[in-house]
Amino acid sequence: MISPEFPWQVETTAVHAGRADLTSLGVHALPIDLSTTNPLPSVAQGGESYENLATGGTPNPDHATHVYRRLWNPTVGRFEDAVASLEPQSSTQEEVQAVAFGTGMAAISAVVLSRVKVGKPHIVGVRPLYGGTDHLLSHGLLGSQVTFADIADLANAITSETGLIVIESPGNPTLELVDIAAVARIAGDVPVMVDNTFATSILQQPLALGATFSVHSATKYIGGHGDAMGGVVITTADFASELRQIRAITGGLLDPMSAYLLHRGLPTLPIRVEHQQSHARELARWCSEQSEIAQVFYPELPGRDPHGLVGRQMAGGGAMVSIEMAGGFAAAAQLCQKLSLVIHAVSLGGVDTLIQHPAALTHRPVAAVAKPGEGVLRISVGLESPRDLIRDFAQALR
Numbered sequence: 001m002i003s004p005e006f007p008w009q010v011e012t013t014a015v016h017a018g019r020a021d022l023t024s025l026g027v028h029a030l031p032i033d034l035s036t037t038n039p040l041p042s043v044a045q046g047g048e049s050y051e052n053l054a055t056g057g058t059p060n061p062d063h064a065t066h067v068y069r070r071l072w073n074p075t076v077g078r079f080e081d082a083v084a085s086l087e088p089q090s091s092t093q094e095e096v097q098a099v100a101f102g103t104g105m106a107a108i109s110a111v112v113l114s115r116v117k118v119g120k121p122h123i124v125g126v127r128p129l130y131g132g133t134d135h136l137l138s139h140g141l142l143g144s145q146v147t148f149a150d151i152a153d154l155a156n157a158i159t160s161e162t163g164l165i166v167i168e169s170p171g172n173p174t175l176e177l178v179d180i181a182a183v184a185r186i187a188g189d190v191p192v193m194v195d196n197t198f199a200t201s202i203l204q205q206p207l208a209l210g211a212t213f214s215v216h217s218a219t220k221y222i223g224g225h226g227d228a229m230g231g232v233v234i235t236t237a238d239f240a241s242e243l244r245q246i247r248a249i250t251g252g253l254l255d256p257m258s259a260y261l262l263h264r265g266l267p268t269l270p271i272r273v274e275h276q277q278s279h280a281r282e283l284a285r286w287c288s289e290q291s292e293i294a295q296v297f298y299p300e301l302p303g304r305d306p307h308g309l310v311g312r313q314m315a316g317g318g319a320m321v322s323i324e325m326a327g328g329f330a331a332a333a334q335l336c337q338k339l340s341l342v343i344h345a346v347s348l349g350g351v352d353t354l355i356q357h358p359a360a361l362t363h364r365p366v367a368a369v370a371k372p373g374e375g376v377l378r379i380s381v382g383l384e385s386p387r388d389l390i391r392d393f394a395q396a397l398r
Contacts, residue, residue, distance in 0.1 A: 010086065010202060015267040018082025032260045033074050038066045056245035071248050075256035076100050079263040080232070083222070086201035086266075087234045091184070091210045097240035100232045100254040101247060104197065104217025105132050107231030109142060110252060111193050111213050112164065114242045116143045120163020124149055126178060127370045128171035130195060131363035137166065138367060148370070151178065154186050168195035169204070169314070173322050173358040173378040175297045177309045184210025191239070197221070197349070201234075202273045204314045212239060218262050220349030221319075224272055228261035230254045272351065272383065276319035279389065280381035284321045286390050292331065292397045294375065297322035320348065321379045322358075329374035332357055336377070338396035341388060348380030353389055355379050 008016070025031065040046030041064050049063035053071035066072050084098035101107040112123065121144045125137050137146040149157035154165070165187050169178040175198070184192050191212035196204055200221045206214040216222060218230035231254075233243055247253055254262075284298035299305045300317035310317055325331035335355075336344045342353045346361050356362065358372040366372075381389070 007088075011270045013085050014082075014269050017085040017266065018078040018080075018263060020081070021078075030078065030260055030263055031075065032256055034256055035066075035073075036069045038068065040065050040067070054245070054248050056241035056243075056248070058244075069256075070251050070253055073253065073256050073259070075263075076254050076259040079254070079259040082263055082266055083201070083216075083218075083232050084234055086269075087205045087207055087214055089205070090207040090236055092236070094236040094238075096207060096234060097237050098232050098234045099240050099243040099247060100218070100230060100259065101252045102231070102254055102258075103229050104215070104219060104231035105136070106252045107215055107217075107233045108133055108193075108195070109136065110243050110246045110250070111215065111233060112136065112142050112144055113246050113250075114239070115163030115191070117242070117246070118163065120161060121145055122147070122159055122161040123164045123166060124154065124157045124162055124190075126151060126154070126165070126167045126183070128174055128176060128372075129166065129168050130172045130197075131358070131366050133166065133168070133195065134363070134367075134370065135365040138365075151183065151186075154183065158187070158190060162190050165190055165192045166195075167192065168198075169309075170198045170299060170318055170320065172198065173297075173320075173363065173372055173376060175299055175304070175318075175320060175322055177299055177305055177307065177314065179307055179309060180204075180206050180209040180211055180313060198318055198320050199314055200269065200273055200318075200349075202270050203277075203316055203318060207234060207236075209313065212236070219347065221273060222265055222269060222349075223262045224265040224269065224350055225261075226347065226350040226352075228258040228265075230258050230262050273319060275383055276381050277316050279383070279386040280319040280321050280379075281317060282386040283379070283381055283389055283393070284317075287321065287323050287393070290393075290397060292326055294324045294326040297324075297376075319381045321381060323377050323379065324373055325375040325377065327375065332375050332377050335393075335396050339392055340395075341384065341392040342379070342396075348378070350380070351383045353380060353382040353384055 080098040123146045147157045167178045193213040194206035194211045196214045197217045214234040288296045
């Protein structure tokens with residue numbers, strides 16, 4: 001792959017990123033290395049390579065071995081290079097790297113562990129958050145303590161023990177937008193982690209806005225086809241080294257087959273997000289006109305973006321839409337049953353449209369004070385014709 005004299009557009013980057021060594025390997029398609037162990041050129045070189053990789057380093061060509069898949073894998077490495085190239089700039093101009101894990105929750109857990117490890121166990125969370133993240137923080141499963149705070153109270157919630165601020169924008173499931181740059185200013189030296197799964201790197205780049213960690217459930221839009229799980233953290237080199245060390249010890253490395261599938265999904269990510277966002281916009285507007293729907297959560301609708309973050313922080317409203325049924329839980333449950341084209345299932349970001357009830361499923365373990373309403377449904381809009389999606393919703397509502 002020839003290095004450009006000027007930065008590529010994101011569509012070009014998504015197609016070519018992480019493929020720099022393919023020509024030298026004499027291949028066109030991404031190779032998959034399934035080796036669980038690797039030959040050692042010598043005892044000394046094997047030991048040096050193990051020490052380097054187990055303590056968070058990246059492969060050293062002089063060592064000529066990757067030792068063991070738990071430490072590193074070249075298929076995963078290519079995927080990491082590709083994902084990092086989609087969010088290439090931090091606000092401090094430091095080098096940006098990606099660290100891939102088996103799931104999105106494994107990625108978030110590693111970030112939390114990295115802060116506990118350095119003696120900063122206090123975390124400030126800004127709700128709404130994905131239910132798994134909320135559950136992880138609320139129950140202190142990794143030795144952390146959490147304070148949930150609104151943006152207005154964020155500064156008062158930070159203490160000398162605070163090691164991390166956790167936000168999600170758009171928030172899951174009601175799509176509230178958080179001003180990432182404002183949070184970073186309030187945080188000062190405290191690292192900020194942004195769950196960027198809903199927006200994707202195509203619509204939003206948290207590191208350029210002052211965040212320290214940009215986290216994705218790669219299972220969602222990055223993979224895009226509902227057939228591979230993974231998580232990835234994009235951060236600066238020093239933090240990436242800490243995360244690789246935790247990953248090596250805990251065994252959280254993404255498996256190479258999933259890395260291949262997720263990497264294969266990247267070239268179509270910009271076009272998928274663009275089209276899905278367009279369809280979501282049309283569906284959201286239609287839903288806002290239906291008497292059976294009490295309210296529609298979508299950032300581009302009137303009143304849903306009070307701080308003007310769409311177009312400034314996020315390049316569009318995204319492809320997620322949430323609705324609240326006027327008839328509460330009974331109406332929500334009935335709608336899920338009566339839809340025929342739209343699939344009733346958890347997860348999101350794939351090519352087909354999914355709908356699910358957050359309070360009963362993804363946000364079931366969340367405390368009552370922060371749990372979505374019983375009439376709220378979350379819709380991940382796919383690539384189907386919006387006309388057909390609207391016809392399906394219309395028949396299910398009627």
